[in-house]
Amino acid sequence: MKFSRIAAAVTTAALAPAVLIASPAFADGPGAPDAGHQPATTTPDQSVPDQAEEDRKTILAIIAHPMASEYMKEAGHKAIADGPKAMRKFIEVDQHKIRLDDYRIAISRLTADAGPGLKEGINKLLSSRHDIDMLRHFYEVTQYELRDDDNRIEISRLIGTGGPAVKEAGKKALKGTPADRTQFLKTGRFLAQASDDRVELSRIEESWDGPILSEAIGKLLNGSPTPAELRHFLEVTQYELRDQDNRVAIAKIIDGGGPELVKAGRAALAGTAADRTEFLKTGQHEARAKDQAAKDKAAKDKPAPGKDGQDQGNGSGPGTGTGTGAGATGNTATTAQGHTGAPLATTGAGDNTTLIAGGAGTALVAGAGLLLAARMRRAGAQR
Structure with a gap:
């Protein structure tokens, strides 16, 4: 009896908790929590993600993208700070609007270093209807295709105008x-x-x-000039030094030159570099020709040596003629005292010559009279 009672009590004690837990009266009793406010289990279900945390991570990835603008970053941080609802709105709506504007701005900035083909493509895209996918494809693919087309055109132009080295390198690049x-x-x-x-x-x-x-070129080439320095020398410096050499050359040319050469040279020195180049090329020769023409004319107009504009010594000019004095016929030209037979030189023409000839005739007549008087005295003495 005692053993059977103990066994029944043990069985009842073992079954009692299971019956109580399953009983509706226990589940809905006064001490049970309301629906929707059941206590959390001690071990959470790891298969259900926390949506707010996932949205936060998504926003951080969006604003970390290289294409994200400062405005996108600012809006993303603000959504995170404003909570789950703001983050969900940013992900579903705001980010797409902002991204559309970011692509428009980024594509517009491409025009700064774009060639003709790329600029035309940008204008055509932005002036027509477009969505985010079209903008993204243009930015990531089309722009590079158009850039390469522009590069081909530019390289072809350089080949056409460049030197041997540029031509060779350009053809290789094409x-x-x-x-x-x-x-x-x-x-x-x-x-x-x-x-x-x-x-x-x-x-x-x-x-x-x-x-x-010449000296400047030698110094440049013997150094280590950069490509930019070589180009600047050819495009600018060489012309400055050429003009300095031209100035020196002009100064030497006009030193001791004729009036026209000096005049033209001074005008070139006071003018532009182009004026000096022109003087050395043609102006100096034209000025020299003018000076030579003036010299030739002066030589032509100058009387020949020993002539005074009248013929002398041919018996037809003044100081010649047929004498009428005593004992003289023919050329009456006399000689100066102290000379033998040399004609008396004249110092002029016209009246001076006439006076000299008249004086010579008077002297001749006087001499004949003296000779006659002397003979008469000798005849008287002899008687």
Whole structure:
């Protein structure tokens, strides 16, 4: 009896908790929590994500993207600070509107270094209806295709106008990849141009006579000039030094030159560099020709040596004629005292010559009278 009672009590005690828990009276009794306010289990269900935390992570990834503008970043941080509802709105609505504007702005900025083809493509896209996918594709794909087309055109132009080194490097770039063409336009063209510039400077040094420019070219080439320095020398400096050499050359030309040469040279020195180049090329020769013409005319107009404009010594000019004095016929030209037979030189024409001839005749008559008087005295003495 005692053993059977103990067994029944143990069985009842073991079954009692299961019956009580399953009983409706226990579940809905006064001490049970309201629906929707059941106590949380001690171990949470890891398969149900926390939506707010996921949204926060999504927003952080959006604003960390390289295309995210400052406005996108600012709006994302504000949504996180405003809570789950603001974050959900940012993800579903705001980010797409902002991204659309960001792409528009980024594509517009491409025009700063764009070629003609890319600029045309940008204007066409932004002036027509477009969505985020069209903008993204243009920014990530189309712009590079249009850039390469522009690069090909620019390289072809450089080949047409460049020297041997530029032509060779440009043709190689055209056969290469888009990256090769970009690299050629960025650095390769300048290295090739520097090679051509060195050749051109050497040619100028050999052909130029002026010391100033020649000396400067030699000094430049013997140094380590950059491509930019070589190009600046060819495009600017050489012309400044050429003009200095031209000034020196003009000063030497007009030193001791004729009036027209001096006049033209001084005008060139006071003028422009182009005036000085023109003087050395043609002006000096024209001025020399004028000076020579003036010299020839002066020589033609000058009397010949020993002539005074009248013929003398031919028996037809003044001081000649048939004498009428005693004992003289024929040429009456007399000789100066102290000379034997040399005709008396005249110092002029006209009245002076006539006076000299008249004086000579008077002297001749007086001499004959004296001779006659002497003979008469001798005859008287003899008687």
